[in-house]
Amino acid sequence: MKLATLFLATSLFGACVAQDDSDLDTNEQSQAEQGELVPKHVAHVRGEAKPGGGGANNGIYYHNGPVMLGTTNIHYIWYGNWSGNTAASILTNLAQTIGGSGYYNINTTYYDTAKTKVSNSVAYAGSVNDNYSRGTALTDADIQAIVAAQNPTDTNGIYFVLTSADVNATSGFCTQYCGWHTHATIGGKDIKYSFVGNPDRCPTSCAAQTTSPNGNAGADGMASILVHELEEAVTDPDLNAWYDRRGYENADKCAWTFGTQSTAANGSKYNVTLGGTQYLIQQNWVNAGGGYCSMSY
Numbered sequence: 001m002k003l004a005t006l007f008l009a010t011s012l013f014g015a016c017v018a019q020d021d022s023d024l025d026t027n028e029q030s031q032a033e034q035g036e037l038v039p040k041h042v043a044h045v046r047g048e049a050k051p052g053g054g055g056a057n058n059g060i061y062y063h064n065g066p067v068m069l070g071t072t073n074i075h076y077i078w079y080g081n082w083s084g085n086t087a088a089s090i091l092t093n094l095a096q097t098i099g100g101s102g103y104y105n106i107n108t109t110y111y112d113t114a115k116t117k118v119s120n121s122v123a124y125a126g127s128v129n130d131n132y133s134r135g136t137a138l139t140d141a142d143i144q145a146i147v148a149a150q151n152p153t154d155t156n157g158i159y160f161v162l163t164s165a166d167v168n169a170t171s172g173f174c175t176q177y178c179g180w181h182t183h184a185t186i187g188g189k190d191i192k193y194s195f196v197g198n199p200d201r202c203p204t205s206c207a208a209q210t211t212s213p214n215g216n217a218g219a220d221g222m223a224s225i226l227v228h229e230l231e232e233a234v235t236d237p238d239l240n241a242w243y244d245r246r247g248y249e250n251a252d253k254c255a256w257t258f259g260t261q262s263t264a265a266n267g268s269k270y271n272v273t274l275g276g277t278q279y280l281i282q283q284n285w286v287n288a289g290g291g292y293c294s295m296s297y
C-alpha cells in the first residue's frame with residue numbers, strides 16, 4: 001500500500017510541474033491528457049514528501065514566474081458544518097498574526113525577476129460560510145466552483161477552502177494529500193486558492209498529533225497544512241516560480257518536520273506561539289545560506 005500510494009502521489013505531483021519536467025512517465029501523461037487532474041501542488045500525507053537535496057545554490061530554483069508581492073490577503077471559505085467548532089478562532093488568529101513573524105519572514109528569502117522580495121506581511125481579509133453547496137464528496141472542479149461562487153476579485157489574495165471532517169476531496173484527500181494550492185482564471189482574474197481538509201477525517205495521515213495545543217486536533221492539524229499552502233502560494237502562485245529539481249516547493253522540502261518543540265499544558269507539542277496561541281506548524285525552507293529548514297529567519 002505504501003508503494004502504491006507513493007506512486008500515485010508522485011504522479012499527481014508530477015502533473016503540476018509538467019511545463020518543465022522531462023521525466024514524466026506515461027501514466028502521468030495519460031492522466032493529464034484525460035483532463036482528470038487540475039494542476040496543483042499537494043501537501044503530501046505523512047511520510048511521503050521527502051526533503052529535496054541541497055547541492056549547489058540554496059537547493060531551490062527560480063523559474064521566472066511571479067511571486068506574490070506586498071501584503072498577501074487570506075480569505076477563508078468555511079465549507080460544511082463548523083458550528084460549535086473552535087477551528088474558526090484557532091485559524092483566524094493564525095491568519096491575523098502570522099504576518100510579521102519570524103516564521104513568515106522565511107518567505108522574504110524569495111524574490112521575482114526584478115529581485116523584489118516577498119514581504120513579511122499578511123492580512124486576514126475575512127471569511128464566508130458555504131453550507132454544502134457541492135455536497136460532501138468534492139472533486140477538484142467542485143473546489144474551484146466553491147471559490148468561484150464567491151466572485152473572488154483579490155489577485156493578491158489566497159482563497160482557502162476549509163472543509164469539515166465529514167467532507168472528502170475525491171482526488172486523494174487523506175490518501176495522497178492533506179491539502180493543495182493552485183490558481184485559475186476566474187472572472188478574468190488570476191485567482192489563487194487552496195484546499196485544506198480537516199485531519200479529523202484521517203489523523204494518521206494528516207495530523208502530527210491527536211492531542212493538540214488548542215484541544216482541537218483537526219484544526220491544529222489544519223494550521224500546519226494551511227501555512228504549508230500559504231508559503232507555497234506566495235512563492236509559487238502560478239506554479240512557475242520557486243521549486244526544486246524534483247518539483248518540490250519551499251514547504252514541500254520541510255513537510256512534517258517541526259524543529260525544536262515544547263510541551264503544552266495538555267502534554268501536546270508546539271513549536272511557535274502566535275497571538276498568544278500555541279501551534280505545531282511545519283518548518284519552511286530558507287532560500288539563503290545554502291538552504292535549510294527552519295522555524296524562523
Ligand SMILES: [Zn+2]
Pocket residue numbers: 041042043044228232249251252
Ligand atoms: Zn506542498
